Amino acid sequence: MTTLKELAALLNISISTVSKALNDSHEISENTRIRVKELATKLNYKPNRIAQQLKTNTSKTIGVILPTVTNPFFAEVLHGIEMAATNNDYDIIVCLSNETLHKEKRSLDLLSNGSVDGFIMAVARESQVTKQTDHIKDVIESKLPVLMFDRVVDDIECNKVIVDDFQSVYDAVEHLIVNDKRKNILLVSNIEELSVGQLRISGYTKALEDHNLKPNILKLDHAVDVDVEKKIYKYLKANPTIDAILSIDHVTGIVAINMAKKIGREIPKDLSVVGFGYEHTQLLSSPKISIIHQKAHRIGEMSTQLLIDSLKGENHKLQTIVVPSELQLSESSN
Amino acid sequence: MTTLKELAALLNISISTVSKALNDSHEISENTRIRVKELATKLNYKPNRIAQQLKTNTSKTIGVILPTVTNPFFAEVLHGIEMAATNNDYDIIVCLSNETLHKEKRSLDLLSNGSVDGFIMAVARESQVTKQTDHIKDVIESKLPVLMFDRVVDDIECNKVIVDDFQSVYDAVEHLIVNDKRKNILLVSNIEELSVGQLRISGYTKALEDHNLKPNILKLDHAVDVDVEKKIYKYLKANPTIDAILSIDHVTGIVAINMAKKIGREIPKDLSVVGFGYEHTQLLSSPKISIIHQKAHRIGEMSTQLLIDSLKGENHKLQTIVVPSELQLSESSN
């Protein structure tokens, strides 16, 4: 890699002159500036990022800590983060907690040494369930800003970007009741221990209450495996009065459609199915599932922008941004 | 952040003594070493990573450039990369090319300034289609090692980790012919312009040739949208003699199953369906699709290990590793 020193030596001028010339300092003469720049491009000089970082004590890098990236929600969020970061000339270092406390802790710890200027994270399942979040507080106390999205710790004060989990489910359920005239709505859940799961269940329960209907919840293991099919199949078979299904994750809704068809129930005639979903979710089911589409990409973008703003000191008051979801109904034309 | 200087000042000893003590140098007395370490842990001292990087001229960071991360294949590869990197005490900086040449170029360029010690990448669609790969060659010439996986540029010499695209499809097709007695196998393709797509098509064509059958290819736009359903539906309707479908991506196979059911074809009785797939792919279809399961996670792990080995100078000869896929048949028990 070419350095300032090398350029200076070749041009027989001092390092500082080269530096200034490259940075378009007014002190430098037109002549030398051109000479310097020519040689620089010729030798493909690039300022050493590490040295700049040491000098300025900022890394222009964001640490991104995700529970997993094989879940399409987080993948899409990551996409949004990457775009926004790039647009602001930030890099991202990505760590995956794999839903474990210890990996999350380790990642925060390892990056809290100047590697990053701040963090964007969604809390690992284990941390959230066991309510162990001291490691996150430590980071914040060490003056490294943390932005939490989606899965959020209530008693930690920091910028947050969340989804309207309660409201979006409430609205979807209400739509099932009012528009589709459903009375027996089953909720299928495999994430009831997460903050988002609880919010979604609350939205469901409240909507039913408000319409004097009673809730009906089928809980599944959070490890999504083949058993899911069997359990849903059995349940639907045993409860033929179910006339709508609300899945609060992005896969059991599709499974439910497949199982219902197998039993011979007509969709959407005798059964409405709503799930959470993303880009291609609807393409994978036939008849089409209705989805609560979380704007994952947007969540990533907003999180990044909010963190970077606070990094620039443009935003000192902490805030919580709610990104609304969109209810995408299946087109009955299918 | 605590620094060596601060520790030294508080202990009234020199910086280098502190440094040596923390690094367990034999030169330092038991006594001071303990004193130093105690204070260090008390003040939560962490060596400034940036300074270490500048000093040692290595970043212990790998640049990972992916075409996208919402495709589950790349998401799973990323997971593997992250795990292997973490195990080797490396960080990863992730950039997404969004399948474009210019973003890929930009990412390589921006990180080629000391930010990373090497790259792991899968070539963007645009770069591969237009055969513009000079930017990659430039990086390699600048002595930054590049490892390419999955989508690979033949005339670039570097370490590579690829999938047995040709062979796995060949085997799958042969299985359809020999075991399932299929004679009219349709290939559904939306990635025929990618190297991997071409290899998969070759495997298909060759297998048919070897059994004196004739190929039959349905090409779709690579933008996966609702039209896919209609096209597949129409085709199946118009060609009732089709008795097997091979999808060379991870979504059109499921769509094909749904459309075939709609037409009334029985699976797997009169129609076998094989696609590419990952972790949860099979869960999303009913009856189960058979999948060629690429070991995406393993591809990520091996890529990372190979790159790190070469970084350590343990591996000077370039190699190409082929990671075999696994044909996962649908259990007819469903």
Add this chain to the structure above:
DNA sequence: TTGTATGCGTTATCAC
């Protein structure tokens, strides 16, 4: 056993 000095590549302050 401890301390001093130097350099990594850059930027910035100050003197010439």
Add this chain to the structure above:
DNA sequence: GTGATAACGCATACAA
């Protein structure tokens, strides 16, 4: 308009 010098935080060769 140019250059010498210091500093960022750390590691290490060398001196004491």
